[in-house]
Amino acid sequence: MSETVPLRVLLGEDGPERRLDVEPGTVLRDALLDAGLSPHGRYARRLNCGGRGLCATCGVRFGTDDPDPDHWHDELADRFGYPRLSCQLRVTDPATVCLLPEKRVWGAGSSPAQAVCPSPPNCRQ
Numbered sequence: 162m163s164e165t166v167p168l169r170v171l172l173g174e175d176g177p178e179r180r181l182d183v184e185p186g187t188v189l190r191d192a193l194l195d196a197g198l199s200p201h202g203r204y205a206r207r208l209n210c211g212g213r214g215l216c217a218t219c220g221v222r223f224g225t226d227d228p229d230p231d232h233w234h235d236e237l238a239d240r241f242g243y244p245r246l247s248c249q250l251r252v253t254d255p256a257t258v259c260l261l262p263e264k265r266v267w268g269a270g271s272s273p274a275q276a277v278c279p280s281p282p283n284c285r286q
């Protein structure tokens with residue numbers, strides 16, 4: 162039996178909190194979707210790039226140290242403070258992940274600092 166990595170997933174300030182045990186190396190987006198937790202906002206749930214790192218609609222924030230980016234698009238997100246691309250991150254260490262249910266796409270509607278994950282106590286904005 163392999164070890165799993167614990168993830169704490171927050172959905173907004175008053176939203177539910179879930180704890181997931183994820184196989185190391187699993188793509189974060191896949192782990193979230195498998196648990197019925199979409200990293201996509203309402204408008205992008207059906208229309209997204211399917212995890213290719215192109216649409217930037219799968220962004221999440223981390224409550225602890227952000228993982229290092231591997232993908233150029235996620236590197237830009239990290240550099241400029243946008244939500245990180247869950248489809249380009251593999252789960253390797255325990256983390257708190259904040260879903261952003263009201264986001265649309267990069268730069269649409271609000272700045273990343275105003276992204277809706279309304280001040281979950283352990284999520285960086």
Ligand code: FES
Nearest residue numbers: 212216217219248
């Ligand atoms: S699903 Fe499109 S960038 Fe992640």
